[in-house]
Amino acid sequence: MSETTPTTPAPADAVPRVAILGAGGKMGRHAVPAVREAAGLELVAELGSRDPLQAVLDAGATHLLDLTVPDASPDNVAFAVEHGLHAVVGTSGWGAERRRALEAQLAEHPGVGVLIAPNFSVGSVLASAFAAKAARWFESVEVVELHHPAKLDAPSGTAVRTAEMIGDARAAAGVDPSPDATERDPDGARGAVVNGVHVHAVRLRGLEAHQEVLMGGPGEQLTVRHDAFDRGAYMPGVVLGLRTVASRPGLTYGLDGVLELD
Numbered sequence: 281m282s283e284t285t286p287t288t289p290a291p292a293d294a295v296p297r298v299a300i301l302g303a304g305g306k307m308g309r310h311a312v313p314a315v316r317e318a319a320g321l322e323l324v325a326e327l328g329s330r331d332p333l334q335a336v337l338d339a340g341a342t343h344l345l346d347l348t349v350p351d352a353s354p355d356n357v358a359f360a361v362e363h364g365l366h367a368v369v370g371t372s373g374w375g376a377e378r379r380r381a382l383e384a385q386l387a388e389h390p391g392v393g394v395l396i397a398p399n400f401s402v403g404s405v406l407a408s409a410f411a412a413k414a415a416r417w418f419e420s421v422e423v424v425e426l427h428h429p430a431k432l433d434a435p436s437g438t439a440v441r442t443a444e445m446i447g448d449a450r451a452a453a454g455v456d457p458s459p460d461a462t463e464r465d466p467d468g469a470r471g472a473v474v475n476g477v478h479v480h481a482v483r484l485r486g487l488e489a490h491q492e493v494l495m496g497g498p499g500e501q502l503t504v505r506h507d508a509f510d511r512g513a514y515m516p517g518v519v520l521g522l523r524t525v526a527s528r529p530g531l532t533y534g535l536d537g538v539l540e541l542d
């Protein structure tokens with residue numbers, strides 16, 4: 281076993297030495313060549329569910345890329361933070377409670393950066409930002425996310441993030457909740473309600489990852505739609521996240537912060 285366990289986080293100007301967790305998964309199989317070929321990044325470990333987390337330290341990694349499953353991701357990230365590794369997280373399922381626990385841990389490890397990116401696609405991040413900007417001007421807003429049937433979670437992390445942004449923007453603007461005359465919904469046909477926004481999840485063979493934000497006012501509608509057809513769409517965001525996370529200590533939630541869209 282190696283003695284290379286870093287306890288001091290790697291500085292922002294050091295070349296990130298990246299361990300990928302979930303390297304054999306659908307995202308991981310794209311991320312391995314993307315990281316390997318990216319200038320200024322070094323791929324030091326490709327790990328799956330059978331590998332112990334210690335293998336990350338044995339490889340001398342300074343950065344963890346987590347592309348696993350919602351049940352495993354919090355422990356993986358906690359392990360990284362505990363050992364002074366920066367982490368970029370694409371795995372979904374990072375609700376407010378998990379993020380609060382992570383922030384508490386990060387407060388004990390100053391200098392460690394974690395980026396949780398519900399979506400690495402620049403187009404998707406822009407679509408959510410546009411929708412959040414527009415939503416205050418419409419009476420009604422609903423989110424529909426559509427994914428492949430192997431997806432483990434619902435609603436998608438992107439839809440949750442989008443609804444959070446929309447609900448926050450509408451609240452800040454003092455907009456009334458979307459009118460909704462449904463008093464009884466015994467079968468849940470109106471979907472989940474996230475931050476006051478109805479979110480609907482479709483799982484369908486043939487789909488990859490798609491989202492529509494439907495906004496309606498008297499006599500008009502605006503739809504903001506994004507489609508990811510291939511997991512290659514996420515790789516520029518993955519690489520950008522790995523290159524910048526060390527310069528952002530603490531928790532960054534959403535690639536929009538990294539793209540400086542505000």
Ligand SMILES: NC(=O)C1=CN([C@@H]2O[C@H](COP(=O)(O)OP(=O)(O)OC[C@H]3O[C@@H](n4cnc5c(N)ncnc54)[C@H](OP(=O)(O)O)[C@@H]3O)[C@@H](O)[C@H]2O)C=CC1
Pocket residue numbers: 301302303304305306307308327328329330347348349350352369370371372373397398399400401514
């Ligand atoms: N942020 C974004 O832009 C995107 C996020 N995602 C999210 O990323 C996650 C992964 O998606 P996807 O690649 O499609 O999923 P897959 O099911 O294809 O892959 C998941 C991988 O995680 C591995 N794994 C499971 N548990 C562990 C563990 N404890 N330690 C290490 N590896 C583990 C599995 O390894 P093994 O095969 O060895 O069991 C598997 O290879 C999902 O949460 C998905 O929603 C997806 C697309 C874009």
Ligand SMILES: O=C(O)C1=N[C@H](C(=O)O)C[C@H](O)C1
Pocket residue numbers: 372398399427431432435436437438439488489490
């Ligand atoms: O599982 C997926 O496929 C995706 N997961 C992420 C999510 O939950 O939002 C990102 C994208 O939608 C693809």
